[in-house]
Amino acid sequence: MSIKTIHHLSHTDLDGYSCQLVMKYTPYKLHNYNANYGAEVKQKLDMILENIIKSDNNKATILITDLNLTADESRWLNNEVNKLNENKKDITITLLDHHGSGEDSSNKYGWYYLDTERCATKITYDYVKEHFEFDEPSWMNKFVNIVNAVDLWKMEDHDNFEYGKVCMRLVTETRELNKVMFADVDNNYKISLLHEATKYIDQPSAPIVLDENIHKIKKEFFKIDKDGTLDNLATKFIVGLLGEARDEKTIYYKGYRGFLSYGIGNTSIVGNGFLLAYPEYDFIVDVSYRGTMSLRANNKVSVSQISKEWANGGGHPNAAGGRIIGFKEQYRYDKVKTQIQRIIDEKESRAGDLEYKQES
Numbered sequence: 001m002s003i004k005t006i007h008h009l010s011h012t013d014l015d016g017y018s019c020q021l022v023m024k025y026t027p028y029k030l031h032n033y034n035a036n037y038g039a040e041v042k043q044k045l046d047m048i049l050e051n052i053i054k055s056d057n058n059k060a061t062i063l064i065t066d067l068n069l070t071a072d073e074s075r076w077l078n079n080e081v082n083k084l085n086e087n088k089k090d091i092t093i094t095l096l097d098h099h100g101s102g103e104d105s106s107n108k109y110g111w112y113y114l115d116t117e118r119c120a121t122k123i124t125y126d127y128v129k130e131h132f133e134f135d136e137p138s139w140m141n142k143f144v145n146i147v148n149a150v151d152l153w154k155m156e157d158h159d160n161f162e163y164g165k166v167c168m169r170l171v172t173e174t175r176e177l178n179k180v181m182f183a184d185v186d187n188n189y190k191i192s193l194l195h196e197a198t199k200y201i202d203q204p205s206a207p208i209v210l211d212e213n214i215h216k217i218k219k220e221f222f223k224i225d226k227d228g229t230l231d232n233l234a235t236k237f238i239v240g241l242l243g244e245a246r247d248e249k250t251i252y253y254k255g256y257r258g259f260l261s262y263g264i265g266n267t268s269i270v271g272n273g274f275l276l277a278y279p280e281y282d283f284i285v286d287v288s289y290r291g292t293m294s295l296r297a298n299n300k301v302s303v304s305q306i307s308k309e310w311a312n313g314g315g316h317p318n319a320a321g322g323r324i325i326g327f328k329e330q331y332r333y334d335k336v337k338t339q340i341q342r343i344i345d346e347k348e349s350r351a352g353d354l355e356y357k358q359e360s
Helices: 015-022 039-054 073-086 100-108 119-131 140-151 156-173 181-200 206-222 230-244 266-277 305-313 331-347
Strands: 005-010 029-034 059-065 090-098 111-113 250-255 256-262 282-285 294-298 315-316 319-323
Touching: 005 039, 015 029, 015 059, 015 119, 015 156, 029 039, 029 181, 039 073, 059 111, 059 119, 073 090, 073 100, 090 119, 090 181, 100 111, 119 140, 119 266, 140 156, 140 250, 156 181, 156 206, 156 266, 156 315, 181 206, 206 230, 206 294, 230 266, 256 331, 266 282, 294 305, 305 315, 305 319, 305 331, 319 331
Parallel strands: 005 029, 005 059, 059 090, 090 111, 256 282
Antiparallel strands: 250 256, 282 294, 294 319, 315 319
């Protein structure tokens, strides 16, 4: 295979992440993306195309696994790639999926491979062995069969099915990281957990052993130095990620420096941890997927007043909240920041000053 760079978009479940685990054992430069169905697919494909355009590498492939594209999405992607190729890029598309709803697109486009008899992980595994360079580990075939058993609900394949159920929960109940704010780290986290799960496959009572070790596996990922509870380890890890992203995620409002996060949650712990670790910030605001805001400060500014001005909200000087009317859920951080920046610009253009003096 001459393609050296692969932009791999996959689903957000066990089957989707397992496709990316398979690809981890190819020698190509991989850029992983994940999406659920709906608007998220289009936004992630937009991101892939933008990254390809910005890249100095003119040769790449877009690999899509465990996601079926609608007829409109398929036509749009095919046209966009054709435009890139007309402008001296060399981009190919490969889609490997098992959802029957993609049949119309598979009949129209040669790059759309559909097989309803195998899960996407098994399709990807078989495709990779035939078309890519592949350094297959000894456990891979058994793991692929485990995913196939649970994804297609083959209960008769009892051992694989039971182990697959635990692996499925390992992915679906793993919410410590935010996949919009920390897409690459979250992807690495989930693939790392699945990789750890492969180490227990051949043990007696393997599903029980894996189930009992999930907490330990998660803690090991977040452990930086000393041990602690999973909550504390994850909080410290997340605060560190927020700190590394300061350049991109800093906002200013009437001279005060703030940090904008999206969908982090647990603002009382994570937000206050961030403000203690980075005292140059006056406030932090976390916007949820539904547009609710949670703001925290550390005696430098009244976030109650900010919340009132931004969203007619309120609360206490150091802890407040509100809801942004008309907020549109996004799957890319840059689009969230654009919405919030629009609010900031609008409010700052109006007369009036914040009452920043904290009550004693």
